[in-house]
Amino acid sequence: MDGSAPRRTRIQQEKRELILEAALEVFSTNGFRGSTIDQIAEAAGMSKPNLLYYFRRKEDIHETLMQRLLDTWLAPLRELDDIGDPLTELRSYIRRKLEMARDFPRESRLFANEILQGAPRIKPMLEGELKTLVDEKAAVIKGWMRAGKIVRTDPWHLIFSIWATTQHYADFDVQVRAVLGADRGGDGRFEDAARFLEQLFLDGLKPKG
Amino acid sequence: MDGSAPRRTRIQQEKRELILEAALEVFSTNGFRGSTIDQIAEAAGMSKPNLLYYFRRKEDIHETLMQRLLDTWLAPLRELDDIGDPLTELRSYIRRKLEMARDFPRESRLFANEILQGAPRIKPMLEGELKTLVDEKAAVIKGWMRAGKIVRTDPWHLIFSIWATTQHYADFDVQVRAVLGADRGGDGRFEDAARFLEQLFLDGLKPKG
DNA sequence: CTAACGTTTGTCCAACCGGTCAAAAATTTG
DNA sequence: CAAATTTTTGACCGGTTGGACAAACGTTAG
Known part of the structure; x- marks a missing residue:
């Protein structure tokens, strides 16, 4: 298993942050199943396929959010x-x-x-x-x-x-x-x-x- | 507005109880949007259209459950x-x-x-x-x-x-x-x-x- | 300039979901 | 019993959802 973080361009880092921020808002008020990728994409100001370019699955967003949360929590x-x-x-x-x-x-x-x-x-x-x-x-x-x-x-x-x-x-x-x-x-x-x-x-x- | 409870047959009362019991289980673990009528129907041991014969909308089940809950809670x-x-x-x-x-x-x-x-x-x-x-x-x-x-x-x-x-x-x-x-x-x-x-x-x- | 690479978008799809409907089956009533 | 009524079911529908994909667009490096 490769534990190293994937190399990312500046745009990727920024957009991923944007998505995570939007997803936090949406997930925390609607729950995982109650939230749609479209909602998150709109809150992040981008199209759904564009969002899926940065996170390939809805679950990946949630997982990333969860890992970060636990550290600070x-x-x-x-x-x-x-x-x-x-x-x-x-x-x-x-x-x-x-x-x-x-x-x-x-x-x-x-x-x-x-x-x-x-x-x-x-x-x-x-x-x-x-x-x-x-x-x-x-x-x-x-x-x-x-x-x-x-x-x-x-x-x-x-x-x-x-x-x-x-x-x-x-x-x-x-x-x-x-x-x-x-x-x-x-x-x-x-x-x-x-x-x-x-x-x-x-x-x-x-x-x- | 008619506040009187609708007349119900014995079967209706029993089945409605069965559905509410199943819905409590499903809603409480998956949330409202995270739960499907099919899940509730299966947990209650009946088909989806059959369930919808007793509660015409998913929301009606949740509402009934909520009203009962609040009294006892x-x-x-x-x-x-x-x-x-x-x-x-x-x-x-x-x-x-x-x-x-x-x-x-x-x-x-x-x-x-x-x-x-x-x-x-x-x-x-x-x-x-x-x-x-x-x-x-x-x-x-x-x-x-x-x-x-x-x-x-x-x-x-x-x-x-x-x-x-x-x-x-x-x-x-x-x-x-x-x-x-x-x-x-x-x-x-x-x-x-x-x-x-x-x-x-x-x-x-x-x-x- | 141009080729390579990264980003964005429109279109599409299969699965799922809430709900309808008509007809069949079961039950109640006379 | 038979008629009326209630219950159950299978088939179906329109809308939504997660996700795929190729083509278009933008950017960067040689």
């Missing part, structure tokens, strides 16, 4: 480090994840779509690379628990809960904005969410004493 | 009541939601699919019925905060976080099982999740003192 977790104060580390992990939901909602939805449908294309990666990474970070968290820096609990489910609460603001954005209404559903909702999540994860709901 | 929140101890009420709301994720994962995924795609078919309901219900319950929670029964925080985001963390175990089930691995990803994962969530929502991560 797990970056915040990779940064979770053993140096520094545990509570501060966790707090900034939550903050980073929430910022990703705010700044890259389309990527979040693309990922959610894939998982919802049973992750047919990335299951191996979930069971391999992702599991390894999470296990590794769970061990770090367990160390913090042993040291009494944070409460003893299940590190895996802790990570799940951080994923769930932060990605919720990207994946369920329509619902969040609908429920908050016009006045509170504006740009401030991410700051409100950040404040709430910090409080929840650090102190919970039970009053002191 | 919000039942746990409706039960959240002002009588009884606030912390107990919240704890059992979380437990009920988690049980729904465990027992009705397809319904959860169907709903998630709809929201992910921008809720084209149920946006009015989100902005109307749902918002009203959530606002009402947020007021109840605010009362608990004023009474010092739970910590002061944002009730809307609190509700979001409960939705997010519990539905995560249905919508992202593949990922959860992949990360937990064969040994911990079995049936016990919901009990582990319940324990973790209770601890998180009540006490947070910060050690006492």
Whole structure:
């Protein structure tokens, strides 16, 4: 197998970027099967055969998009480090994840779509690379628990809960904005969410004493 | 407008149930556009024209499914009541939601699919019925905060976080099982999740003192 | 200029998909 | 039973979709 990237002209690089950007928009709102090559081509400002000159199959676009996504998507977790104060580390992990939901909602939805449908294309990666990474970070968290820096609990489910609460603001954005209404559903909702999540994860709901 | 339900024969009722059950399976894993009438018909054990005799359009099936879903889906929140101890009420709301994720994962995924795609078919309901219900319950929670029964925080985001963390175990089930691995990803994962969530929502991560 | 190479387009196709229709089969009703 | 009604089926249709292809167009290098 040849792992080297194919040589590409300047035009090819630019057009491929254009297509991927358009495809991200279309796939993330319609899902894979719900999106058509024509839609992507139009969003990218080119004809369908022209698009197929750069990506020979619809699936190739999706696959390329997915590979790129996964790298950046797990970056915040990779940064979770053993140096520094545990509570501060966790707090900034939550903050980073929430910022990703705010700044890259389309990527979040693309990922959610894939998982919802049973992750047919990335299951191996979930069971391999992702599991390894999470296990590794769970061990770090367990160390913090042993040291009494944070409460003893299940590190895996802790990570799940951080994923769930932060990605919720990207994946369920329509619902969040609908429920908050016009006045509170504006740009401030991410700051409100950040404040709430910090409080929840650090102190919970039970009053002191 | 005639709001009365059409008269139906015994066969019609049974077959319609069969179709809805099959459609729930298919729609929840492939999304609306990703599902074909043929798939649903085959899953229901009948021919496509036969299915179309009971539901004249693909959309009618989805709509019927959606209406039923919404009633039961919000039942746990409706039960959240002002009588009884606030912390107990919240704890059992979380437990009920988690049980729904465990027992009705397809319904959860169907709903998630709809929201992910921008809720084209149920946006009015989100902005109307749902918002009203959530606002009402947020007021109840605010009362608990004023009474010092739970910590002061944002009730809307609190509700979001409960939705997010519990539905995560249905919508992202593949990922959860992949990360937990064969040994911990079995049936016990919901009990582990319940324990973790209770601890998180009540006490947070910060050690006492 | 011209040959080689990279890019774009129009046309076409086979498969699929949602839905129709008439006629056959099964069931209910009198 | 027979008539009326409901259910099931096979054949069919028009529109869409992913993708192929050759020809035209543009660009670059000798």
